[in-house]
Amino acid sequence: MKKINVALIFGGKSGEHEVSLASASSIYQFIDKQKYNVFTIGITKEGNWLYYEGDVENIKNGDWEKLSNRNVNINLIPTANKNIGIEFEDNRFEKIDVLFPVLHGPFGEDGSIQGLFEISNIPYVGCGVLSSSVGMDKLICKKVFEQEGLPQVKYTYTTKWDFNKNKDKVLDEIEQKISYPIFIKPANLGSSVGISKAKNREELENGINEALKYDKRVILEEGINAREVEVSVLGNEEVCASVAGEIIPSKEFYDYEAKYLNESSKLIIPAKIDDEMMNKIKNMAIKAFKSIDASGLSRVDFFIEKDTNKIYVNEINTMPGFTNISMYPKLWEATGISYTHLIDKLINLAIKRHNDKCSK
Incomplete structure (x- = not known):
């Protein structure tokens, strides 16, 4: 069977550039190489697109930028003279079958780059333009959740x-x-x-x-006296939710350092809650996912007030981290989907969504 060409896109101009590098290196390490040809494309903090081919550790540590091949052309804009894909120095051309953007924050998770992918007419992993922009904008997202009747803190x-x-x-x-x-x-x-x-x-x-x-x-x-619980969501029209996991932050709250730099934060998977609350949180996660017309993947974060056990939706992340300590893949692993199988499912969901759109 012919392999599928996947362009793994990482980096970006946002403040989450380094998180993206860690996510991409992890995905590259675990993706099924028997099924996929992986082409790694990095976006610098200045917004330059560069093709990198080499040791995956150089993605994680940031050395990929100086080691990139600047003579390779990355073409995602359809023109009369050029096909969409990657053009190498020896005139070899590789068509991109699916894009896997592992870009967090502005310019990567906010609908901007998703608009480019729509113009390119290539399947891509993750949410579309609207759901990405709504999910990224916490204020607009709160208003959508409010309209849907999802409880939130003041x-x-x-x-x-x-x-x-x-x-x-x-x-x-x-x-x-x-x-x-x-x-x-x-x-x-x-x-x-x-x-x-x-x-x-x-x-x-x-x-x-x-x-x-x-x-x-x-x-x-x-602020409320609450437990922090997260759920991973997967799907397009047919959506499923993972078991919930609880975070015990290493610091006073779960900030950037506690998430990515300090591995002493504890992740309890599954969360120590009863079946009724587990099912309620999973259903709320799916409702939040559908409320912004999400597709592919998202992670939905919750608060459980300690005194009352009342559940509040905190936020939705349409391109959650894929680092080795990230909750999104860990929650699916605990639910029965391995990291490699999860990557495979996301790519298949991207292709299916694209095919469904093209068949209309």
């Missing part, structure tokens, strides 16, 4: 323009709407980049200033 938001115009007024309004502790998040970013926790007004102001480095809008959420 929240409000502010903008860079409003905060710079009248800082004290904005801080007063936040304190009137929600209580400390307050979590501060950029509206458009993932992997807990730019997130902080404020216990007083001074920390709130500093946290907003930090979050505004990453986005012009900031979400403020009321």
